[in-house]
Amino acid sequence: MPSIDVCYSPELLHLYELQGKAVVAVDILRATSTMVTAFAQGARDIVPVMELEECRTYAAKGCLTAAERDGVKAEGFDLGNSPFGYMQGQVEGRTVAITTTNGTRAIRMSEAAAEIVVGAFLNLQAVADHLARLQLDVLVVCAGWKGKFNLEDTLFAGALVERLQDRFAFENDATLASLYLYQTAKADLLSFLRQSSHVRRLERLEIHKDIGFCLQHDLYQVLPVWKHDRLVDLCVMSSECRMSD
Amino acid sequence: MPSIDVCYSPELLHLYELQGKAVVAVDILRATSTMVTAFAQGARDIVPVMELEECRTYAAKGCLTAAERDGVKAEGFDLGNSPFGYMQGQVEGRTVAITTTNGTRAIRMSEAAAEIVVGAFLNLQAVADHLARLQLDVLVVCAGWKGKFNLEDTLFAGALVERLQDRFAFENDATLASLYLYQTAKADLLSFLRQSSHVRRLERLEIHKDIGFCLQHDLYQVLPVWKHDRLVDLCVMSSECRMSD
Numbered sequence: 001m002p003s004i005d006v007c008y009s010p011e012l013l014h015l016y017e018l019q020g021k022a023v024v025a026v027d028i029l030r031a032t033s034t035m036v037t038a039f040a041q042g043a044r045d046i047v048p049v050m051e052l053e054e055c056r057t058y059a060a061k062g063c064l065t066a067a068e069r070d071g072v073k074a075e076g077f078d079l080g081n082s083p084f085g086y087m088q089g090q091v092e093g094r095t096v097a098i099t100t101t102n103g104t105r106a107i108r109m110s111e112a113a114a115e116i117v118v119g120a121f122l123n124l125q126a127v128a129d130h131l132a133r134l135q136l137d138v139l140v141v142c143a144g145w146k147g148k149f150n151l152e153d154t155l156f157a158g159a160l161v162e163r164l165q166d167r168f169a170f171e172n173d174a175t176l177a178s179l180y181l182y183q184t185a186k187a188d189l190l191s192f193l194r195q196s197s198h199v200r201r202l203e204r205l206e207i208h209k210d211i212g213f214c215l216q217h218d219l220y221q222v223l224p225v226w227k228h229d230r231l232v233d234l235c236v237m238s239s240e241c242r243m244s245d
Numbered sequence: 246m247p248s249i250d251v252c253y254s255p256e257l258l259h260l261y262e263l264q265g266k267a268v269v270a271v272d273i274l275r276a277t278s279t280m281v282t283a284f285a286q287g288a289r290d291i292v293p294v295m296e297l298e299e300c301r302t303y304a305a306k307g308c309l310t311a312a313e314r315d316g317v318k319a320e321g322f323d324l325g326n327s328p329f330g331y332m333q334g335q336v337e338g339r340t341v342a343i344t345t346t347n348g349t350r351a352i353r354m355s356e357a358a359a360e361i362v363v364g365a366f367l368n369l370q371a372v373a374d375h376l377a378r379l380q381l382d383v384l385v386v387c388a389g390w391k392g393k394f395n396l397e398d399t400l401f402a403g404a405l406v407e408r409l410q411d412r413f414a415f416e417n418d419a420t421l422a423s424l425y426l427y428q429t430a431k432a433d434l435l436s437f438l439r440q441s442s443h444v445r446r447l448e449r450l451e452i453h454k455d456i457g458f459c460l461q462h463d464l465y466q467v468l469p470v471w472k473h474d475r476l477v478d479l480c481v482m483s484s485e486c487r488m489s490d
Binding site: 008009011012015145146147148149150151154171172173174176177180181184185195196197198200 | 253254256257260390391392393394395396399416417418419421422425426429430440441442443445
């Protein structure tokens with residue numbers, strides 16, 4: 001039986017073996033939730049990059065550019081990091097180059113893995129179904145907050161473990177803790193998260209609506225995976241998602 | 246109101262400011278539980294060192310030497326890392342030089358802090374009382390398991406937060422998660438921990454008895470603090486502990 005483990009921060013990633021594993025990269029507030037939304041709105045592919053300057057160069061290649069720093073849309077880019085900014089048809093058929101504080105890092109640091117899937121509550125079941133088919137050992141890589149543990153990514157990890165618990169071994173401490181926390185919180189994730197100073201800081205940036213949106217489970221049948229140098233939606237690229245419907 | 250925060254691994258310690266803070270170093274299974282026990286059994290002071298070879302040199306200085314690697318007593322040392330090994334009068338009035346896999350590291354990496362206290366369930370209330378008097382911001386530094394998150398140190402952090410919650414601000418995600426996990430687990434800590442592969446690995450080393458012992462709350466009125474280059478018991482050095490009785 002394959003196993004599922006959880007890494008709470010990119011700062012801990014060097015302690016984990018990535019080769020041959022399926023990594024689920026997660027940054028619930030808001031990078032991976034926004035990427036999932038972009039694909040649901042028809043984006044062709046997404047290029048996650050580490051630096052603002054690199055991201056800016058993609059405009060000349062005909063791409064949309066998206067950037068966020070410290071929770072706010074960066075100056076001079078087409079898009080920010082709010083999923084609602086991707087819903088007016090502007091991303092359909094387009095390539096989006098995106099750089100975010102924590103989420104991009106979690107993806108790019110996981111490139112040694114056999115597969116990288118982008119996870120969010122919004123596409124939780126699509127991710128769970130894909131992992132169950134793959135039958136690889138899974139490592140959930142939480143983006144965290146500036147390298148530190150955060151609750152919302154941990155709760156996503158717990159939700160994924162709950163859905164996979166009959167088909168995966170889970171006995172590492174971080175995996176168990178994620179599951180327990182999710183089981184404590186799931187009746188009202190938003191109230192649970194509102195105790196967090198980090199989430200309250202995001203709320204002060206007036207993204208209440210985003211937070212509620214990003215906590216919705218299974219809104220989209222979307223499966224962003226890393227191919228060569230970018231993310232593509234496996235549900236569009238293959239018949240895989242339709243097979244599981 | 247001072248704050249209390251939790252760092253889940255020495256690998257994350259560079260993300261935290263230590264200056265002016267009180268650090269609580271914790272390695273429940275078993276370094277800090279054993280250090281607390283050694284003081285309760287009359288040890289004069291404890292020198293935590295990083296390497297086996299350095300530890301060995303303390304024998305020539307008339308010290309007892311204690312060493313553990315991967316859960317087992319290391320060859321050629323007087324003592325291991327089981328609290329029961331310290332209960333036959335051998336440590337009374339002696340200096341003990343000790344090196345352990347994770348716990349020593351958590352202490353030595355925290356030297357920039359204003360105060361370092363060694364915490365365990367065994368001296369939980371003594372630590373809580375001391376921190377309440379100090380009125381400094383607190384950082385609990387979990388030793389973890391080879392750099393990774395572990396449950397038992399996190400549960401200790403949660404127990405400490407529970408006892409200090411009326412007098413300290415706690416709103417960081419790691420602090421909240423520790424408290425929730427402790428509240429879920431506290432009715433039966435041992436059963437809770439037995440789901441952990443890391444704890445089961447320790448159990449296979451036949452230290453069942455140690456694990457049960459280390460989970461007892463408030464057995465000792467002992468307060469190991471870092472002074473210059475070693476740990477001393479503040480309850481012996483001052484009238485502080487007696488004042489709180």
